[in-house]
Amino acid sequence: MAFRLTPKDSSFYDMFTASAEHLVEATDVLSEFVHEHTRREELGNRLRDLEHTCDQATHAIFRQVNSSFVTPFDREDIYNLASDLDDVMDCIEAAADLVVLTKLGTLPAEMGQQVALLQRCAQVTAESMPRLRSMKDLADYWIEVNRLENEADKLYRRLLSRLYSGEFDALEILKLKEVADQLEEAADAFEHVANVVETIAVKES
Amino acid sequence: MAFRLTPKDSSFYDMFTASAEHLVEATDVLSEFVHEHTRREELGNRLRDLEHTCDQATHAIFRQVNSSFVTPFDREDIYNLASDLDDVMDCIEAAADLVVLTKLGTLPAEMGQQVALLQRCAQVTAESMPRLRSMKDLADYWIEVNRLENEADKLYRRLLSRLYSGEFDALEILKLKEVADQLEEAADAFEHVANVVETIAVKES
């Protein structure tokens, strides 16, 4: 290992980018999971593996914070960013697991739309992470995530409205709500990530 | 535009006061909404407009933080205070929307009592915001909000106890719980606002 005078803090950008790219993959798998009724076991296992990978990546970031002399931004913000990215993954994996646990069959179309919004959130988040290095063009990202989260909110309410329309009985509503709530929470978690990025950018400005 | 040497940071106090006054109006409208079964569409629209106004006010505060050289207290606390005030409004609007979405008719008396506590929270919050300037007499405010939130907790449990008493079927319980949970969350959000004010005051002391 070569002697280095400067701390290798640039690795944080790569680590955040990697975590966000796991979310792109996970939302893509979740989209297949929602639409392809028969492949749920296989796809659910892939989500569990991704969740595990993301968990290890999060802890690697935590260890890197602890062992770095200098960090590119406040240690607490690095912590928050890493945990919030991890929270998104937890919600995605939990949503899929709840579909399996409650033995739900075909899901309402609105759930597919919820997942499509999560895919978009993951893409803009992954694209923004490398820009933390230059701190440029980050506002576009958090504005877009806020917009997507607003969309997700409206969609969630449209779904609730359908759940209570009389089409479903109480037990089905309960099961579908478990999943819908978890997807809604994933959208909120993406917004938390964007809020941390905004906080970091405000401090740097 | 006149030349100014000092940053116009005093505008923050006015902005927080305005946000909190929107909450006074919103809780008053919500009270009518809960009691006047037949005017729900009109009152629901007014709450949606208020939520939109509050949203714009919150983002104006965020922009002001970003463009100010000096802020009256930590940027992060300004952020938290603005978002927490916004959270209260979101809960209030969501509660009304859920009543409409689930097509609930007459609501249990306990919900009117929940809203009455929210009205009181909004009043003391709006009265306290201008006192952030002098940092005087703020403890009375957060103690009162903590007391009100305790009351709200007890009331929420009394409501749950009634929901599960056998008077309602599972589907009705589900619908009423959606609304009750949102009102309970509004009370919690008022407490978060008070906690940020307490944090600010502790730092200044």
Next chain:
Amino acid sequence: MAFRLTPKDSSFYDMFTASAEHLVEATDVLSEFVHEHTRREELGNRLRDLEHTCDQATHAIFRQVNSSFVTPFDREDIYNLASDLDDVMDCIEAAADLVVLTKLGTLPAEMGQQVALLQRCAQVTAESMPRLRSMKDLADYWIEVNRLENEADKLYRRLLSRLYSGEFDALEILKLKEVADQLEEAADAFEHVANVVETIAVKES
């Protein structure tokens, strides 16, 4: 009262230790509560008293922060640690109260297992609090709490899977979910406590 030159900030360690020890007692009482169907009224009252004691302890910490010149770590971290310990107690007391409110009888074995994990969380938390003084051997504690919280997550899902297995009707599921969610929230709250300790340790390192 003797004259002292140095602020008595060491009292914080004792206060946190006392709060955590209340949680050990509360989880022990909750374990009896879950298993001993007939003593629920008496045990519920003991939990209410403990919640009240913990509340007073939390406010004593807040007052101590406000009146200390020097604090052993950041005022905000002291606040967060005190509130997060208090949140655990609130969840424990709420879980028991919901069992009483919804008039549940014998509880599923998985709930007893949830409570056993909470007892273990409380023990390791109480053991770690005095170590805040030396900042030594704290990593073992937060790693263990994270492991226990993972266990609690898996157990919670196993319980959900059973709730939706067809064994229970919608109304029973609703009641049992109220309690299960509260116990799951208690495990999350223990993890929040561990996260604050980790944050404090990172700053000190």
